[in-house]
Amino acid sequence: MPTPEPADERAWLAAYDPRAFPPIAVTADVVALTLRAGALHVLLVERGAPPYRGRLALPGGFLRAGQEDPAAAAARELAEETGLAELPRVHLQQLGSYGAPDRDPRMHVLSVAHLAFAPDLPDPQAGTDAAAAAWHPVDTLDPGTLAFDHARILADALDRARAELENTPLATAFLPADFTVPELRAVYEAVWGEPLHPGNFHRKVLSVPGFLEPTGATTERGGTRGGPRARRYRPGPATRLHPPLLRPAPGPARTTPPTAPTGLPSTP
Amino acid sequence: MPTPEPADERAWLAAYDPRAFPPIAVTADVVALTLRAGALHVLLVERGAPPYRGRLALPGGFLRAGQEDPAAAAARELAEETGLAELPRVHLQQLGSYGAPDRDPRMHVLSVAHLAFAPDLPDPQAGTDAAAAAWHPVDTLDPGTLAFDHARILADALDRARAELENTPLATAFLPADFTVPELRAVYEAVWGEPLHPGNFHRKVLSVPGFLEPTGATTERGGTRGGPRARRYRPGPATRLHPPLLRPAPGPARTTPPTAPTGLPSTP
DNA sequence: TAAATAGTGTCTATAAGACATTATCCA
DNA sequence: TGGATAATGTCTTATAGACACTATTTA
Incomplete structure (x- = not known):
């Protein structure tokens, strides 16, 4: 702790007794x-x-x-x-x-x-x-x-959520205890705001070790507009996704994201 | 920012009077x-x-x-x-x-x-x-x-720093205004705590758009133990690294990192 | 039967990693 | 001259993405 200067008496006191602070x-x-x-x-x-x-x-x-x-x-x-x-x-x-x-x-x-x-x-x-x-x-x-x-906080929160979907199994937190791959894909599409390739997404999420574990069950019915029954999965033990599920490239060379790089406030 | 209404001052002031709370x-x-x-x-x-x-x-x-x-x-x-x-x-x-x-x-x-x-x-x-x-x-x-x-805070800080090196140009913050690729590699090796392949690292960092900009200059002398002069670079405009510089895989299937996934405290 | 969808297969361009090579500089 | 190193080249393997295809289910 810094040594007090006369003008800083209150700060000096507070260093030893935090209750003295405003x-x-x-x-x-x-x-x-x-x-x-x-x-x-x-x-x-x-x-x-x-x-x-x-x-x-x-x-x-x-x-x-x-x-x-x-x-x-x-x-x-x-x-x-x-x-x-x-x-x-x-x-x-x-x-x-x-x-x-x-x-x-x-x-x-x-x-x-x-x-x-x-x-x-x-x-x-x-x-x-x-x-x-x-x-x-x-x-x-x-x-x-x-x-x-709160607009700023919400914007940072959405940035953080979008980024975490790439590297953590966070998406499963939006779903019930067991779910299907298409349901998981719907989470990614809703948070990222862009459609994903169904086939490639399916293969990729199942290739991440520890992300999804099959329950052995399937859905009771097919999709509302047809299609076969989907297999059900539960979240696996992984807390990080290796390799990560990267978002589609937002452009040829994105160099300036809308807010702070980490989603946290920062100062130069 | 709209100004607050000058309503019943005593009412809400009492509700939020710091002395009313510990x-x-x-x-x-x-x-x-x-x-x-x-x-x-x-x-x-x-x-x-x-x-x-x-x-x-x-x-x-x-x-x-x-x-x-x-x-x-x-x-x-x-x-x-x-x-x-x-x-x-x-x-x-x-x-x-x-x-x-x-x-x-x-x-x-x-x-x-x-x-x-x-x-x-x-x-x-x-x-x-x-x-x-x-x-x-x-x-x-x-x-x-x-x-x-503070041990916990330090551990979280190191986790965060190691993760940010993958996705942001943070490593340049450890270096002077202009630097060489081997100096940048030394930063990554020191923070990640493991040696990196010099040749592959060199090619990879230069392939990330907006990460490094050549200054046109080189070092005055070669390395202390020989070798040619290195080219100097300055940080480019990128705030995110695309593609990221991923750490070498820490193992066949790491599923449980030492602390919270994001380096931030979390609760189940 | 027609349409939609789960899941898999295939192909290609790209990237990562291991390794080799060349040129340059210090001692 | 020898050793170390910056920078580049080559090769192999893994991955991402585009696309095709089959099987299954609903309407």
């Missing part, structure tokens, strides 16, 4: 993504109090100091907003923290943003705390309507 | 990595006050509430600890936040960890605030000696 509030926010009818949806709440009253925002709330870490707070907030007492098969991971001093007009608030992926979740229950929450399709959503810097 | 302190910590004599080093400080007095820790400090975001605080702390008034060519990015309630015995402290990469930096100046700071080789460092949960 407070910063800490929240846990959640970008909850799910697939509904083949389209990617995000859970948003309508704010009932200022600031940004009436605007859409990511679900979230303040950490219970001394009681929970950010991940636990995010899980709690998600359960409250969806009205689900228990969160089945929800994959939760940290996205990053957003702490610009003026991002909340009330005071300095640092938000630890999380990503949550889940299979098709029901609509939030009416008549509960979650009454103001609803699933919104991400591709028809106007980012300008979001409160605070 | 406070959470926010720090910005930095995992600063540099290459010295071909080996990866991390900047650590010896703590001069409890808790963990005398133990090694990552440099960091409390955020100035209402004045700076985590990235700015991290840059400030790094400058203070290295004794450098200015940080030349330092690449700073957020790693993730660590907020377990008991990670600091004094109170609930949330740490926003950052990664900093820089070319060979000088030793911290004696006689300054940075007197207690020093560079430590990461491969001979005993993680058990680190204070708080």
Whole structure:
């Protein structure tokens, strides 16, 4: 710790007693993504109090100091907003923290943003705390309507999700405990926003060791418009995909992605 | 940003009055990595006050509430600890936040960890605030000696750095403004901890569009043990490497990496 | 029966890795 | 002159993607 200068007395004191510092509030926010009818949806709440009253925002709330870490707070907030007492098969991971001093007009608030992926979740229950929450399709959503810097957080979350689909078995988090290869392909197509070659995708996902394990069962019926029954699989033990499932090249030479390279805020 | 409604100020102020909640302190910590004599080093400080007095820790400090975001605080702390008034060519990015309630015995402290990469930096100046700071080789460092949960943060940082080398031009952040391909290879070998094939590496990095740009110049002298002069390059405009520079396969089928897939803490 | 789809086969261009070769420079 | 090294070339194997094809099921 730096030696104090006279002008820095308060900082010096705080180095030994953090309680002497002016407070910063800490929240846990959640970008909850799910697939509904083949389209990617995000859970948003309508704010009932200022600031940004009436605007859409990511679900979230303040950490219970001394009681929970950010991940636990995010899980709690998600359960409250969806009205689900228990969160089945929800994959939760940290996205990053957003702490610009003026991002909340009330005071300095640092938000630890999380990503949550889940299979098709029901609509939030009416008549509960979650009454103001609803699933919104991400591709028809106007980012300008979001409160605070939540448009930026959502954009980073989508970037992160798209990137993780390449290197981790994350896509299985959008599906029930067992699923078919075409269903898995639908996840990739919905998140990446582009069609994939059915045949090549099929061969490729099955060639990644530890990604999928056959259950031995097949679907009860064929596709709604015909076709044979598909084999069912469950997620394998792999936590990284080797080799990765790379996205189709977005162009001859893409050199400038829309946001930060890692999906996290960075400074030069 | 729309302005908040000047509604019932006391109502929401009371709801969010920091004194109504047990406070959470926010720090910005930095995992600063540099290459010295071909080996990866991390900047650590010896703590001069409890808790963990005398133990090694990552440099960091409390955020100035209402004045700076985590990235700015991290840059400030790094400058203070290295004794450098200015940080030349330092690449700073957020790693993730660590907020377990008991990670600091004094109170609930949330740490926003950052990664900093820089070319060979000088030793911290004696006689300054940075007197207690020093560079430590990461491969001979005993993680058990680190204070708080900094061993975990360091491990996550190294995982992140190793992964980013595959997909981003991050390696150039360890080198001066212009460099040679063998120097770049030395960065990859030091961070990944394994030798790379010189010929194949050379051809591969030059094949990635936007990664390297020739300056037209060469080194003044050949290698210390002979060999021709090497051509010099500067970083190109690419922010993502297409195709990525994948690490040599760590084994026939690695299914369980040491920590979280993304280098960020996650919960099931 | 017609259409759609699961799953497999085949071919080609490209890339990765092992290895060899040449040219250049230091001691 | 010998040894080390930058840079390039060659060869083999693996992979990605385009496309074709068969089998199965629904309407």
